[in-house]
Amino acid sequence: MQTFKIKEEYIHLNQLLKALSWSANGAEANAAIDNGEVKVNGEIETRKRNKLRPGDRVQFKNEKAEVE
Numbered sequence: 001m002q003t004f005k006i007k008e009e010y011i012h013l014n015q016l017l018k019a020l021s022w023s024a025n026g027a028e029a030n031a032a033i034d035n036g037e038v039k040v041n042g043e044i045e046t047r048k049r050n051k052l053r054p055g056d057r058v059q060f061k062n063e064k065a066e067v068e
Contacts, residue, residue, distance in 0.1 A: 001057075002065040010051040011067065013040065013058070022060050032060065 004011075004020060011019070014029040017038070023029035029048075036044045039059040040052065052058065056067045 002063070003068050004065050005068045006052075006054070010053045012048070013038065013045060013050040013052055014048045016052055016058060016065070016067070017060060020063070020065055022063055037061070 002020065004016060014026060014033060017023045017029035017032065018026060023032060032038055033046060033048050036046060037060060038045055040050060041057055042059075052067045054068050058065050058067070
């Protein structure tokens with residue numbers, strides 16, 4: 001599992017997918033979220049701009065990350 005340290009209070013889900021290079025661009029990240037391919041804390045998440053804070057865990061395909 002990867003860790004991703006944020007500098008602000010939160011990061012939006014679609015921004016995190018791009019920052020981790022799990023998607024090539026914003027449109028690809030948004031499409032993956034819309035299609036129900038992304039889980040946050042074990043639940044499918046369809047809100048592109050869901051605010052992720054330290055302790056949140058994200059899963060996409062075979063990738064996993066925790067926000068710090």
